[in-house]
Amino acid sequence: MKARNIIESFNYAINGVIYAFKSQRNMKIHFAIAILVLFLSLFFDLNKWEFLILLFSITLVIVSELFNTAIESVVDLITDKHHPIAAIAKDVAAGAVLISAMNAIAVGYILFFYRTNDILRNIFSKVKHSPPYLTFVVLIIIMILTIMLKAYFRDGTPLRGGTPSGHSALAFGIATSLSFISENVLVMVLSFLMAFLVAQSRVEGRIHSVYQVITGAALGMVVSVLIFQLMER
Helix, strand or coil, X not given: CHHHHHHHHHHHHHHHHHHHHHXXXXXXXXXXXXXXXXXXXXXXXXXXXXHHHHHHHHHHHHHHHHHHHHHHHHHHHHCCCCCHHHHHHHHHHHHHHHHHHHHHHHHHHHHHHHHHHHHHHHHHHHCCCCCCCHHHHHHHHHHHHHHHHHHHHCCECCCCECCCCHHHHHHHHHHHHHHHHCCCHHHHHHHHHHHHHHHHHHHXXXXXXXXXXXXXXXXXXXXXXXXXXXXXX
């Protein structure tokens, strides 16, 4: 009987995680970033304690989002009207997620930045003398592929909506090109930040879905990396 109760408890707990994943967009983002970070950690020489800190930071973000989801559900159960105290409860829960996410970013910066700095500098130096028109070639190819994909999927207009997001493709293509051309890591970070803001504005403006923006970003980065790598050889 006890074994059955334990199994049921695990089932309830897993159902809670599945519900949060299905219902919360932020939880999907947290899981995607967690998978990406854990995959990238395989290529870095992290010691036992560094890996434990990384794992704890990822877990803290996910647990915070689970508590946030639980608190929002309880508040919505109690009242369906706007109430200052209910708003405070939701805001405080969201604040906990924000702090845990900021902690995870800080941990990731400390663990990975100084390791990637030398790698990025080597990549930048190899393509430093690439032809000056290479970036324009990259952007033209991205635009052509975007038009072709929009024609294939037919889920939007040439200048609004559709798969993939042309703005996101160009923004991330430019950011990737600047990352190869520049020798400054700060320029790379700022370039991708601006590209992310462009993509985020397309979603907030309800012009594109998250899937369409991610597809565009992937297209821009993949094309840029492939062309720069081919020119390097």
